[in-house]
Amino acid sequence: MSLPIPTTNQDVSLLALRSLIRDRSVLGALEVFQQQLGSIFQITLPGFKPVMLAGPEAARFVLVSSRDDLRWRSEGDPVTALLRHGVLVTDGEQHDTLRRAMTPSLHKNMMNRYVETMWRATDQVMQTWVDGEQRDMLVEMRRIALLILTETLFKVDFAPELNRLWQPILKAIQYISPGWWVIWPGVPRPGYGRVLRQLDDYLFQIIRARRAAVGEADDLLGGLIMTPGMDDDLIRDQLLTMLIAGHDTSTALLSWSLYLLGKHPEAMQRAVEEARALPFPEPPSLEQITGLHYLDQVIHEALRMYPPIHLGARIAAQDLDFQGYIIPAGTRVMYSIYLTHRMKAHWNEPARFNPERFTPENNRQRAPYTYLPFGGGPRNCIGALFGQVESKIVLARILQQYSLMLAQQPVHAHMGATLEPRPGVMMNVRRH
Numbered sequence: 001m002s003l004p005i006p007t008t009n010q011d012v013s014l015l016a017l018r019s020l021i022r023d024r025s026v027l028g029a030l031e032v033f034q035q036q037l038g039s040i041f042q043i044t045l046p047g048f049k050p051v052m053l054a055g056p057e058a059a060r061f062v063l064v065s066s067r068d069d070l071r072w073r074s075e076g077d078p079v080t081a082l083l084r085h086g087v088l089v090t091d092g093e094q095h096d097t098l099r100r101a102m103t104p105s106l107h108k109n110m111m112n113r114y115v116e117t118m119w120r121a122t123d124q125v126m127q128t129w130v131d132g133e134q135r136d137m138l139v140e141m142r143r144i145a146l147l148i149l150t151e152t153l154f155k156v157d158f159a160p161e162l163n164r165l166w167q168p169i170l171k172a173i174q175y176i177s178p179g180w181w182v183i184w185p186g187v188p189r190p191g192y193g194r195v196l197r198q199l200d201d202y203l204f205q206i207i208r209a210r211r212a213a214v215g216e217a218d219d220l221l222g223g224l225i226m227t228p229g230m231d232d233d234l235i236r237d238q239l240l241t242m243l244i245a246g247h248d249t250s251t252a253l254l255s256w257s258l259y260l261l262g263k264h265p266e267a268m269q270r271a272v273e274e275a276r277a278l279p280f281p282e283p284p285s286l287e288q289i290t291g292l293h294y295l296d297q298v299i300h301e302a303l304r305m306y307p308p309i310h311l312g313a314r315i316a317a318q319d320l321d322f323q324g325y326i327i328p329a330g331t332r333v334m335y336s337i338y339l340t341h342r343m344k345a346h347w348n349e350p351a352r353f354n355p356e357r358f359t360p361e362n363n364r365q366r367a368p369y370t371y372l373p374f375g376g377g378p379r380n381c382i383g384a385l386f387g388q389v390e391s392k393i394v395l396a397r398i399l400q401q402y403s404l405m406l407a408q409q410p411v412h413a414h415m416g417a418t419l420e421p422r423p424g425v426m427m428n429v430r431r432h
Helices: 010-023 026-037 056-065 078-083 092-106 108-126 137-154 159-176 193-212 220-226 232-263 265-276 286-290 293-305 360-365 384-401
Strands: 040-042 051-054 134-136 311-316 320-322 325-327 332-336 402-406 412-415 419-422 426-431
Touching: 010 026, 026 040, 026 051, 026 412, 051 056, 056 311, 056 332, 078 159, 078 232, 092 108, 092 220, 092 232, 108 137, 108 286, 108 384, 134 137, 137 159, 137 220, 137 232, 137 384, 159 193, 159 232, 193 220, 193 232, 220 232, 232 265, 232 293, 232 384, 232 402, 232 419, 265 293, 265 384, 286 384, 293 384, 384 402
Parallel strands: 051 332
Antiparallel strands: 040 051, 134 426, 311 332, 320 325, 402 426, 412 419
16 A cells, blocks of 8 residues: 655644745755655645655665656756756666766866866966955856866866856856746746857857867867767757856855855864965876865865755656655656755754764765765766866865955855855955
8 A cells, every 4th residue: 555645734834934934945944844744745836746855765766776767857847948958858868878978078087187277267266356355255166167167178268258158157047946937837937038049159159169170079079079960959958068057066066165164264274274285386186186185075064064956856757656655657756965965864963064074984884875965876967076176176276375254144055056155155365
């Protein structure tokens, strides 16, 4: 006999509403639902009745055991409309083909080539900082992430386009962020067409330029061009996927890391000491970056507390059985990485910032599927290694040169395309 999936009711919804108002985030409401209803529950809103899952058993179910019966692609979603046939919104053999074409440029063997670019892009942005001023690190980290991604993976200098395409990029992120379209997917969404076409025009321009050039196909764009069957439209879809998803996740991770360091001066001091032990001002080797053990722990703790991709969404391709609960075909299934990372059954004092959770000993003791900032299974994040190397290089370079002090302001977690700190991370910057 199947079990009825617990659903949100008036009493639980009232508790969730109070949490939402207090925390200024839907995440607090989801925590209430999970605490009151368990690791599987159904949200009941007009036109929106997803089944929500949390916890390691749910993660294994979604990412491994039932992954072939859960579709990534949902034709009614803006993310599909924007990315079209990007690797994130395709299934089956089409996804596997795209992933094989994209993997070489993100392989660990390529990371040595990217270190200097990541180092130099960080310097390029920091050169605009005025000693003693206040800067929004959410904005600054986005600038750095965009310059790094485009130069390493597209082999283009994005600096001349940064100001012109800044708003189109933000509009693209807004376009795919959760909003009223979730409940009313058919409602027109004016105001996006012109700015999104600006991104398309830019991407088709660099595709044409690369096709006309002679050179090695040792970056993402070159590799896609050399892949049989890849026309310009399909290449555009992969480039836009990486441009939006790739830089936005790095932006969130870097911003949260600096925010958490700013809130915890002792951790900041340890991170600064480790960073300043690197060679200065020359770019370090990948081996030296790998040796930044404490900074690595800080980054992993930031990923635990505020995972940029905090939620995974699928569509049940057939009726599914999760621990006796039947999920009907066609149901939107969501598993919460954020909730899983904050379960008291698996994390001691989960709301507390504690980088020591990620010492080698603690890593060995951790239960599987309790920590999944990059997903898991065969479709784990294709850029996971790139993002981790990038974040250590960027943070190390900043901490080498600047003392950062968090300005006093409330910050809350905003559920956009990624989980980002709103209204921003304002910090006073002073050169060492």
